[in-house]
Structure formats: C-alpha cells, structure tokens
Amino acid sequence: MERPLGNLLGLKHQQVRQLERLYRRKVPPGELVTPELARQLTEISWDLHRQVGLLVDRTGAVACVIVGDAKGLLIPELPRMRGVKGRLKGLRLIHTHLDGSPLSHDDLMDLALLRLDAVAALTVNPGGLPGAVEMAHLLPQAEDGRNWTILKADHVTRLKVDFDMLVTSLEEELARVGRADGDAGRERAILIGVSGKNRAAAEDSLAELTELAQSAGLAVAAAILQQRPRFDPRFLMGKGRLSELVIQALQAGSDLLVFDAELSPSQVRSITDFTELKVIDRTQLILDLFAQRARSREGKLQVEMAQVKYLLPRLRGRDDALSRLTGGIGGRGPGETRLEIDRRRLQERLQRLQEELNRVRAERRVRRGLRRRHRLPVLSIIGYTNAGKSTLFNALTHAAVPAEDRLFATLDPTSRRLRFPREREVIITDTVGFIRNLPKNLLEAFKATLEELEDADLLIHVIDLSNPRFEEQMAAVDHILASLGLTDKPVLKVFNKLDRVDPRLAALQARLHQGVAISALDPATLPPLLTRLEDQVSQVAQTIGLHHWAPTPEA
Ligand SMILES: Nc1nc2c(ncn2[C@@H]2O[C@H](COP(=O)(O)OP(=O)(O)OP(=O)(O)O)[C@@H](O)[C@H]2O)c(=O)[nH]1
Ligand SMILES: [Mg+2]
Incomplete structure (x- = not known):
C-alpha cells in the first residue's frame, strides 16, 4: 500500500488509512476527476482541516496523495513518469482549497515548473461537500500575454472538459511548435541576456551570444533581454520570471537555457534544479563551440583541458543534474570519449592532458626554432x-x-x-x-x-x-x-x-x-x-x- 506524502503530523491512524485508500481510485480518461473522488477529497480535507491533493496520471491512476496545511501544499520532487511521451510530465494536480479561494499564484507556478497536464482547485464547502472548481492548463502558445487558461464551474459535474482530448491536443500542438521548419535536428535554445544599467551594451552582447549559439549549431528559439537593477544571487532573476521562462521553453520546444553571463557553479545548480532545464553560460557555450571546431591534436588537447578545468569546481558527486551540466550542447568533449564526470578521474585526466600537451608543445618548439633559423x-x-x-x-x-x-x-x-x-x-x-x-x-x-x-x-x-x-x-x-x-x-x-x-x-x-x-x-x-x-x-x-x-x- 502506498503512503500518503506531506504533512501527516498528528493524523490519527484511521485518517491515514482513509488517505491511503485514495490510491485505489481510478479516473476515467475523459474526466478531470469523478464526482465521488471529488467528494472524498473534500470530506477528508474538511475533516483534517488541511489541503489534500492528488496527482493523477494519464491512465487515470492516482500516483500520489499529498497532504498540506490549511493554506497550501508542497509537491514532492516528481520523477519523470515512465511511458509518458511529450513535453508535459503526464500528471494533473487536483487539490482542495478550504477558504474558497481561486487558483493561487503558487498553483500556477506549480503548473509551469512541474509541467503538469493541469492544476485544479476544489472548494471545500462547510460540512465537507465539494463546491466550485477551477482548472488551469498551459497554452501551447501565449495568447494576449497569457500562458495558461482557466476553466471554472460551480460544481465538478458541470465542468465541461474532455480531459483526454485536451491533453492529447495540447501535446500535439507543443510537439508541432517544437518541430518548427528550418531547424530540423538542431537543439533549440532560449538565450537570456541579463542587463544592468547599460541596455545597449547588453543588446549587443546578446546579439553576439546569438551568433555564438548559431555557430555552435543551436537553433535559437528566443533571445530575451532581462533588465534588472539588482541580480538575485541565487537565480539571477526572480522566481516568477524564471517560471515564465520555463513555460516559454516548453512552448518553444526547448530544453536549454543559455545565459549571457558568467554563472557561478551554484547559480547553475539552483537554476537547473528550479527549472529542470539544461543551463549553460556564455563560457560553456564558447567551450563547446571550441570543442566542436578543434581539429589538430594540440587544439583538441587544449580545449579538453579548458573543459575539464571549467567542470571541476562544478562537480557535486554523482547525480542527475550533473549529467545535464556535463552534457554541454553536443554532449561531447573534444576527445574520443565523453567527459568523465567523476572528480578523481577528471583530475587524472587533467594530468594526462598536461603531459600530452607538454609533449606536443615541445615538438612545436622545435619547429619554431627551425623556422627562426630560416x-x-x-x-x-x-x-x-x-x-x-x-x-x-x-x-x-x-x-x-x-x-x-x-x-x-x-x-x-x-x-x-x-x-x-x-x-x-x-x-x-x-x-x-x-x-x-x-x-x-x-x-x-x-x-x-x-x-x-x-x-x-x-x-x-x-x-x-x-x-x-x-x-x-x-x-x-x-x-x-x-x-x-x-x-x-x-x-x-x-x-x-x-x-x-x-x-x-x-x-x-x-x-x-x-x-x-x-x-x-x-x-x-x-x-x-x-x-x-x-x-x-x-x-x-x-x-x-x-x-x-x-x-x-x-x-
Ligand atoms: N562581404 C564580404 N564578406 C567577407 C569578406 N571577407 C570575409 N568575408 C566573409 O566573412 C565570413 C568570415 O570569414 P573568415 O575568413 O572565416 O573569418 P575569420 O576571421 O577567419 O573567422 P574565424 O576563423 O571564425 O575567427 C565568411 O563568410 C567570409 O566569406 C569581405 O571582404 N566581404
Ligand atoms: Mg578563420
């Protein structure tokens, strides 16, 4: 039996059992949620005086039962659902609101950041019966500056939506945009310039970053200039702006953010974790470009050396975000092998590179000397x-x-x-x-x-x-x-x-x-x-x- 997640502190055994039973529920494909399941949710939520949420996958099975507090709900890290093809994660969130409030800013951030199929809020009426419902889903393209749309009804039974069809057409549309003509097979990137006071300089710099990206074989889906008087030390920009970027990336069929800045290792980490996108900075872009272009033995050695030196301070043991980090854009170092992501091996590699470079350079010095004599x-x-x-x-x-x-x-x-x-x-x-x-x-x-x-x-x-x-x-x-x-x-x-x-x-x-x-x-x-x-x-x-x-x- 699966366990409910989240805020279970002080719950009675009986209440936990009730939550556990939710895992056995199933929603038919066409529906967001069944009226019975909605009523069970609101009743439990009323009883606990806490928000209760379900993550439902595309087969209609309950993947996760989550308990929050009276005001909110924390969604645990979601694994990529197996068998889900497409840009979205293949999960919808249905949760209760105890105060009758509409979908909150946090709900919509979750929709974007977790790439949910939809997020829905069920009002819990006094006594625990389900009241009005609101459901939001992302749009494949922004409409009037909005990236999502909200459907409302005063009761779940009156919500007019064929959920299955909605998700299918949403994914189809997202896939279509992601396959825009002209850049078949090329990785699509969103470029972000971050400017302080001097806007013109930042624009020039972003234009150059665009050329760098194109030279590296990327398709530039968008180049955005982000003007900020102060930089957030962790994310460089506000979380709200970042989650908009995630939506934009989703809509553009892009998994890669390229920042026109020098990001510290910890900034790359926080932005990667927050957006679940691959994040690189200008330096890494140039390194990757050099790696693609190096032809001579010495050139390759030099580039790989620079790559290894760039990577070393960015390592944090073995984990998934790291492979995003080491992937670079081509996913390859200049050498014949993929860059090792293990620190000790990297250090050994560095030493070997240095020795080989010394040898190649000694040869070149000899050639130089000969030329001098002429x-x-x-x-x-x-x-x-x-x-x-x-x-x-x-x-x-x-x-x-x-x-x-x-x-x-x-x-x-x-x-x-x-x-x-x-x-x-x-x-x-x-x-x-x-x-x-x-x-x-x-x-x-x-x-x-x-x-x-x-x-x-x-x-x-x-x-x-x-x-x-x-x-x-x-x-x-x-x-x-x-x-x-x-x-x-x-x-x-x-x-x-x-x-x-x-x-x-x-x-x-x-x-x-x-x-x-x-x-x-x-x-x-x-x-x-x-x-x-x-x-x-x-x-x-x-x-x-x-x-x-x-x-x-x-x-
Ligand atoms: N219109 C015009 N294009 C030129 C001229 N000289 C070079 N180009 C073009 O400019 C581009 C870059 O030329 P390259 O000779 O590769 O430049 P480079 O300085 O060697 O560049 P990197 O090796 O990449 O640093 C090519 O598309 C050239 O055809 C010129 O006099 N007029
Ligand atoms: Mg040249």
Whole structure:
C-alpha cells in the first residue's frame, strides 16, 4: 500500500488509512476527476482541516496523495513518469482549497515548473461537500500575454472538459511548435541576456551570444533581454520570471537555457534544479563551440583541458543534474570519449592532458626554432572572430583554409610562405580569432598557440567594418594583445569587408588608424595592402637585421 506524502503530523491512524485508500481510485480518461473522488477529497480535507491533493496520471491512476496545511501544499520532487511521451510530465494536480479561494499564484507556478497536464482547485464547502472548481492548463502558445487558461464551474459535474482530448491536443500542438521548419535536428535554445544599467551594451552582447549559439549549431528559439537593477544571487532573476521562462521553453520546444553571463557553479545548480532545464553560460557555450571546431591534436588537447578545468569546481558527486551540466550542447568533449564526470578521474585526466600537451608543445618548439633559423619575417593575421582573417590568408597565399560565416571557424594556426612582387618572401600565419571576455580557461589553454604571436614581426589586425560593433571588437583585440604582452609589436590595421560598407566610412577609419581598407573577397582591392605590407616589413627587417630584406636599389 502506498503512503500518503506531506504533512501527516498528528493524523490519527484511521485518517491515514482513509488517505491511503485514495490510491485505489481510478479516473476515467475523459474526466478531470469523478464526482465521488471529488467528494472524498473534500470530506477528508474538511475533516483534517488541511489541503489534500492528488496527482493523477494519464491512465487515470492516482500516483500520489499529498497532504498540506490549511493554506497550501508542497509537491514532492516528481520523477519523470515512465511511458509518458511529450513535453508535459503526464500528471494533473487536483487539490482542495478550504477558504474558497481561486487558483493561487503558487498553483500556477506549480503548473509551469512541474509541467503538469493541469492544476485544479476544489472548494471545500462547510460540512465537507465539494463546491466550485477551477482548472488551469498551459497554452501551447501565449495568447494576449497569457500562458495558461482557466476553466471554472460551480460544481465538478458541470465542468465541461474532455480531459483526454485536451491533453492529447495540447501535446500535439507543443510537439508541432517544437518541430518548427528550418531547424530540423538542431537543439533549440532560449538565450537570456541579463542587463544592468547599460541596455545597449547588453543588446549587443546578446546579439553576439546569438551568433555564438548559431555557430555552435543551436537553433535559437528566443533571445530575451532581462533588465534588472539588482541580480538575485541565487537565480539571477526572480522566481516568477524564471517560471515564465520555463513555460516559454516548453512552448518553444526547448530544453536549454543559455545565459549571457558568467554563472557561478551554484547559480547553475539552483537554476537547473528550479527549472529542470539544461543551463549553460556564455563560457560553456564558447567551450563547446571550441570543442566542436578543434581539429589538430594540440587544439583538441587544449580545449579538453579548458573543459575539464571549467567542470571541476562544478562537480557535486554523482547525480542527475550533473549529467545535464556535463552534457554541454553536443554532449561531447573534444576527445574520443565523453567527459568523465567523476572528480578523481577528471583530475587524472587533467594530468594526462598536461603531459600530452607538454609533449606536443615541445615538438612545436622545435619547429619554431627551425623556422627562426630560416629567419624569414613572420606576419601574423589576428583579429576578432569572423573578421575575415582566413579569407584574407587564402587570398594572399592561395591556401584553402576553411573560411565560413560562423564564429571560430579557425582554431588551429596555419602558416604559408608569401612571395612579394620583388621576389622577397615572408611567412604568413592565420590564427584563432579573438572575442571579448574570452573565458580565462580558454585564454590559458590557447596561450601556447598564441605564443606563436611572439615570433611575429608584424601583426595584421583584420577588422570587419561591416559589423556594427567593430569599434568594440577592435578594442577587445587590443585588450587581449595587451594581456598577452604583445603591445610593442608593430600592427597594421586592415579594415575588411569594404564591399559591404559606405566607402567613406572605410576611408575615414583607414586614415584614422593609418590602416588599409580592403575586401578580402575581391583580389583587386589587395595591391595597396601588399605594398603597405612590403614597406612595413622592410622597415622591420632593417631594425632586426635581416639584410637580404633591405630594399635593393635596383628593385
Ligand atoms: N562581404 C564580404 N564578406 C567577407 C569578406 N571577407 C570575409 N568575408 C566573409 O566573412 C565570413 C568570415 O570569414 P573568415 O575568413 O572565416 O573569418 P575569420 O576571421 O577567419 O573567422 P574565424 O576563423 O571564425 O575567427 C565568411 O563568410 C567570409 O566569406 C569581405 O571582404 N566581404
Ligand atoms: Mg578563420
């Protein structure tokens, strides 16, 4: 015999037996609750002077009997009902209200957070007979800003609802929205920007998060800017707002919330527990994106190292929420295996990664040394992600590095020789792109790759002029250069995507920064850049004593 749950303190044996007997009741599929069951509920509730509730599953069986106090009812953690397909949990809550009050705010929060099929409140009339009833269910799409609808009747027998049909069509509709065209097979995410005072900056940041999410292969179901003067330390936003998010996720067919913020491990935990959705922050999104894109041995090692370091403080033993946490978006680390979620194993993994990285890096140092001995000038192409670095690299060297309209298309550096018209050669390098607020773990991990920039004699800073945020992107790149200790390298600013902007803007920026404007897609725009590069390299070559690079009079 199943036991009633909740507030059983001080109940007589006989009363507990009565509650237990409720487990044997069955509701026919078409009905919310039978009149007899409703009367039993209100009678017991009157007798106990406590709210009594039932969770009824889709077969009509009573899954749970819960006792509250006079004012409310606490629903225990619900397991996922076996055999229930769909977005909802497959349970309805029918409970009593002793004071004749309508469905409360808490009732509606439960409806959303527990993904109930419906929540119903039965008024207990004096003497214990059932009175008016109210039932709410979620809507597959918001109507006039409302996410649920409420049906009322002055008695259960007069409530006009075919419950079976209601739930079936609700699930069908939710599934239909979740299968929106164009993003077949892609995981759907809801992005949340949380802004303090500066709204414009938060909007820009959310726009970038959207690009990051799309580059990571997510379908963005919604991007919401949440403006708050103060942040809730636990949830970042109010519980009411969070439960609205849960409904929105449900309606959008999404199980993933991506926060445009750095969430502390405990914030991820509380939001995950509260919403039962997968929760990741910007850092993890970037980590996942890097994991998808890493190709070289070293790149993969670096990314996995960053992932492990990110995960370690977020572990809390074995439990279900953790697997949501470690899942990331692709559910995979860059290595061949799924990330281990055991702390000790992770620590061992970290050590092995470090050893392997050291080996790979030693090899690279040897290569670097060889290149140094050749002593050709090195030009490194750097810049914000998606600025067009690889496109320019390909145009200059006739290489075929993948260039795509997505963030972090390139993770691994590539070098080629480039011959200038006067038969003089340089080495030119394409590198990983930069981004503002690069996660610290990633910067650490990629430091070794970026160390190659120390060998550069000239940095070619590519800027996407067509991006409305190009000025901040320039600043972010300068900031990262500074943090890498590269401020004294000569830099040539190259304003790219000339074809997409007003030529006057390009000319102005080029003049302002003594740079060059080009379109990496249009070879005809490149000769002025080549001339500038050759000039600058000549100057540099003189100062570092590369005599064969000194300008020759006959040339
Ligand atoms: N219209 C236009 N598009 C360009 C130009 N240069 C590059 N692109 C496009 O911009 C996108 C990004 O180019 P990439 O060369 O991959 O950029 P990247 O800087 O290497 O990017 P990451 O490696 O991802 O950091 C691609 O879709 C290019 O086709 C240009 O001059 N004009
Ligand atoms: Mg690239």
